[in-house]
Structures are given as structure tokens and as C-alpha cells.
Amino acid sequence: MxxxxxxxxxxxxxxxxxxxxxxxxxxxxxxxxxxxxxxxxxxxxxxxxxxxxxxxxxxxxxxxxxxxxxxxxxxxxxxxxxxxxxxxxxxxxxxxxxxxxxxxxxxxxxxxxxxxxxxxxxxxxxxxxxxxxxxxxxxxxxxxxxxxxxxxxxxxxxxxxIPEHMVQPFLNPLSIQKIPMVGDKTFQLLSRIGIRTIQTLSEMPSEVLQQMIGKNGTELWKKANGIDNNPVEPYTERKSISTEHTFSQDTIDIAKLKRILVGMVEKLAFQLRSEQWLTSTVVIKIRYANFDTETKQCRIAYTSADHTLTRNVTELFDKLYQRRMRLRLIGIRFSGLVRGTYQINLFEDTEEMLALYQAMDKMKSRYGFDAVMRCAGASFKPNNKAEILKRKL
The missing domain is CATH 3.30.70.270 (Reverse transcriptase/Diguanylate cyclase domain)
Incomplete structure (x- = not known):
């Protein structure tokens, strides 16, 4: 059926x-x-x-x-x-x-x-x-x-x-740009060799497409031929994302703590953009050497931009960390998430900032999270088994 x-x-x-x-x-x-x-x-x-x-x-x-x-x-x-x-x-x-x-x-x-x-x-x-x-x-x-x-x-x-017998007649006359996975670069590449309609693309050998554009070539050929077995994934709303860092030795080094916070923010913000979320609530958590645990949160305008989130996290940390005792753990949670079509907060950020984040995210997605990062956040290395496992996966 x-x-x-x-x-x-x-x-x-x-x-x-x-x-x-x-x-x-x-x-x-x-x-x-x-x-x-x-x-x-x-x-x-x-x-x-x-x-x-x-x-x-x-x-x-x-x-x-x-x-x-x-x-x-x-x-x-x-x-x-x-x-x-x-x-x-x-x-x-x-x-x-x-x-x-x-x-x-x-x-x-x-x-x-x-x-x-x-x-x-x-x-x-x-x-x-x-x-x-x-x-x-x-x-x-x-x-x-x-x-x-x-x-x-x-x-x-x-x-x-569009019933099954009408799929190919429907697709054939359309531009290849109508296929969701075809971006400007792929369109220009295929156009140069005369492939502009879905019908022409569907008649190309899938092996040739794979040689031209890599592993996505076969998938593109399938879509041009109306083949897509991807299931409809049941929707569940994510409530928050978070990360924590437990120190091997308790510390009171403020500069080190803030460098690690920057790295944690950068990691979570990249995850927000990758999954197309914006956050409206920032929560910071600290645990003292005597195991006392305190948290503080603030509401912000919806965003997924590192520079905005870093500023808010740093301000919260300064307000929360008042006892000047050694810390054994710090953590960050972003909640109040909403879905968005766009990867960063287009209502606040400039064209230049948009281009910067898109370039950074492209590098991270292709070569891994560590491929490009702020120097201030380079001190952050997950040391919890769950964090390390997530990174490997």
C-alpha cells in the first residue's frame, strides 16, 4: 500500500x-x-x-x-x-x-x-x-x-x-531548484552541463551524479525520480539543552571559570543553531566544594547567538558567585526554546554577524566542533562520560 x-x-x-x-x-x-x-x-x-x-x-x-x-x-x-x-x-x-x-x-x-x-x-x-x-x-x-x-x-x-501515477509528470517540468536539497552551488554546477529541469536530472545515471557532487548525488537522483522513503518523525517538543563541567580539582580561578563558560556557551549555541532553536531563558548553576548548589536565571530576547548568550551567562555568573569558595562544578542550561526557520536571531544580528555564524557553523559541521572556536573558550573540554560519548557520536 x-x-x-x-x-x-x-x-x-x-x-x-x-x-x-x-x-x-x-x-x-x-x-x-x-x-x-x-x-x-x-x-x-x-x-x-x-x-x-x-x-x-x-x-x-x-x-x-x-x-x-x-x-x-x-x-x-x-x-x-x-x-x-x-x-x-x-x-x-x-x-x-x-x-x-x-x-x-x-x-x-x-x-x-x-x-x-x-x-x-x-x-x-x-x-x-x-x-x-x-x-x-x-x-x-x-x-x-x-x-x-x-x-x-x-x-x-x-x-x-499528487497521486503516485502523477508524481513524475508533476516533477519533470520543474526546475531542479525546486528540490529541497539543491542549493545555489549545486544548481550552478548542474546548470553548467545543461541540467536545469528535474526530468533531465532524473535521466542522469546516479553514478555520474555521485562522481560530480559526492555522496549526495544518489540521494538527489532518488528525489528527482520521486523516491523518498524517509519516515514522518513523531514530534516531541524539546524543553531545554544543558551542559555541565565537573573539575578534577576544586578551583577558585575566576579567569579559568569564565573561559570554560565561554566554551560551554559556544557548544550549546552551536547545538541550538544546528537544531534550529532559539532560547529565551538562561540558567547558570554552580556547586561549591562543600556540595552546596546554587542557580540563577534570567529571561532574554530569543536568540542562539554566542556573543549574546556569553554576555548574559557571564553577567549571571558574576551575580551568582559571591561566596568565593572553591567550585567543583559549573553548568549552563538554555530553556524556553522555540522553533525557528533561521539559525540565528535575525531580528537582532547584522548581515556580517549572520555570515560569520554561518561560516563557523559550516566548519564545525564538516570538521567537528573543535575545528573553529573562540580562544577564550578553548579551555572547555568535556570531562563527564556522557559528554564525551555525545561528542563521539
Whole structure:
């Protein structure tokens, strides 16, 4: 029996949330993002007609669309509405995967025996819009890749159903850029040898693609041929991430403690960005030589940027560590997490800072966490067995 996989994408989610609270923004070219030196986190369809796109520098966006209204954005509002949407879907769908703050996969395989799968999905979509006031697009097909491409093609037009026998006719005329894993570099590489449509890509020998672009070549060939066996992963909300460091010898060396804290922050912030989380609560923990344990926390604007988190952790440590006794353990926890499409806080950080973090994360992902780090944080080395095991895995 073939699978029935739904992809739901909330249309211009950040923009739609803002318009829900302020109807005067309807029809206005709207950009959600940071200040003049920031980047676009989201933009309305009215702004997109002028060429404005996500992750574009705000200055460039305003040159393309000078009449656009720029808003900083409200992650707390977006997170709350996303949570409401998640609850509606989880109440009705058998298996739900929350891919991002505004994107969901549903596995409704077998439901067509009792109720038309498309009809059921359409009624779910109507329920979401009725209860939240937010628009969405969905596509129903045999796997996650085809469904996701389907929502992209159906945006602002219609919801799509792409049965198995129509998968290849649907994919063939589309640009290879429609395949989720194809970035600018891959597109340019394939374009130079005349591969611009999915049909041409699907007819290429998979071995040739593997030689050209490495291990992803075979996976790309499968997606071009409508093959994707990846399951819909049931969604569970992460509450927090944390790390601790136990000293082999109790210490009172403030400079050393702060260097280790920097390294701990850098490790956790990289994990936040890798998993696409933003944190709103910072907690620091210390344990004295006599085993007394104290904690202190503070609320912050949603972020996953090292420099912001390091500043808050250092300030908390200075307020918490007052007894000047030797310490045997320090720890950090980031909680109040929300999902986000973007890897760093685009509402606060500049274009230059975005580029820096993306470059650092790329190096860490490819060569390991230790490949690039701040000198101040180089003292941090996990010495707990659990930490070492996680690093090896």
C-alpha cells in the first residue's frame, strides 16, 4: 500500500501573524527583520513581487521596495500561534512531524479506507484557519519530498493532491531548484552541463551524479525520480539543552571559570543553531566544594547567538558567585526554546554577524566542533562520560 504524506506550510507565517494583530498591515508590502544593518527574516507576497527574499540584507530589500514597512518581529507571538497550530494538528492526525515553526508533515496512510485523504486534509486546513485566522497551503502525495515541492507550487493558488501515477509528470517540468536539497552551488554546477529541469536530472545515471557532487548525488537522483522513503518523525517538543563541567580539582580561578563558560556557551549555541532553536531563558548553576548548589536565571530576547548568550551567562555568573569558595562544578542550561526557520536571531544580528555564524557553523559541521572556536573558550573540554560519548557520536 502506498503512503499518504501531507506537507502543511503556513503562508508567510510571520507576516500573517502580524496582520492578525493589526489589520492595517493587510495589503502593505511588509518586511520582518532587524534594523538597517539586519537581514530579512520574512516578507509579504507584496514585497516579494519587487524581488525581496528571506535572508536578504534589509538595505538591499528597501532599495528594491522602498515603500515597504519594516517590523522587528515578535517571536513570542509567533511561537504561541505555532503551538496552537501544533495542538490542532496533533489532536486530529495520527503521526505529525513539526519541521519548523510554520511547517508540518503528516502521515495519514490508510485513512482513505475510511475517509478521503484529501477531503480529510482539506477539512483540517479549514479548521486551522478558522481557529487561528492564519492562511496555509498543503499538498498530499506519496512522500515528504513530493509533498513539500507540491506546497511550493501551490502557494497562493491551490492545495494539491499528487497521486503516485502523477508524481513524475508533476516533477519533470520543474526546475531542479525546486528540490529541497539543491542549493545555489549545486544548481550552478548542474546548470553548467545543461541540467536545469528535474526530468533531465532524473535521466542522469546516479553514478555520474555521485562522481560530480559526492555522496549526495544518489540521494538527489532518488528525489528527482520521486523516491523518498524517509519516515514522518513523531514530534516531541524539546524543553531545554544543558551542559555541565565537573573539575578534577576544586578551583577558585575566576579567569579559568569564565573561559570554560565561554566554551560551554559556544557548544550549546552551536547545538541550538544546528537544531534550529532559539532560547529565551538562561540558567547558570554552580556547586561549591562543600556540595552546596546554587542557580540563577534570567529571561532574554530569543536568540542562539554566542556573543549574546556569553554576555548574559557571564553577567549571571558574576551575580551568582559571591561566596568565593572553591567550585567543583559549573553548568549552563538554555530553556524556553522555540522553533525557528533561521539559525540565528535575525531580528537582532547584522548581515556580517549572520555570515560569520554561518561560516563557523559550516566548519564545525564538516570538521567537528573543535575545528573553529573562540580562544577564550578553548579551555572547555568535556570531562563527564556522557559528554564525551555525545561528542563521539
Amino acid at each position: 502506498g503512503r499518504s504524506i501531507v506537507h502543511i506550510d503556513m503562508n508567510t507565517f510571520f507576516v500573517s501573524c502580524e496582520r492578525l494583530t493589526n489589520s492595517e498591515l493587510t495589503g502593505v508590502p511588509l518586511i520582518i527583520g532587524g534594523g538597517d544593518r539586519g537581514v530579512v527574516a520574512s516578507c509579504s507576497y507584496e514585497a516579494r513581487t519587487f524581488g525581496v527574499r528571506s535572508a536578504m540584507p534589509i538595505k538591499m530589500a528597501l532599495r528594491l521596495c522602498p515603500q515597504a514597512k519594516v517590523m522587528k518581529g515578535d517571536m513570542e507571538l509567533y511561537s504561541t500561534l505555532s503551538h496552537t497550530i501544533t495542538e490542532i494538528i496533533q489532536e486530529k492526525a495520527p503521526i505529525v512531524e513539526k519541521a519548523s515553526i510554520d511547517e508540518f508533515y503528516l502521515d495519514i496512510t490508510g485513512m482513505d479506507k475510511f475517509y478521503g485523504s484529501y477531503k480529510w486534509t482539506n477539512e483540517l486546513a479549514q479548521t486551522i484557519t478558522k481557529e487561528t485566522g492564519l492562511p496555509l497551503t498543503f499538498a498530499l502525495s506519496v512522500n515528504k519530498t513530493v509533498s513539500k515541492i507540491g506546497t511550493g507550487e501551490g502557494k497562493q493558488k491551490r492545495n494539491l493532491e
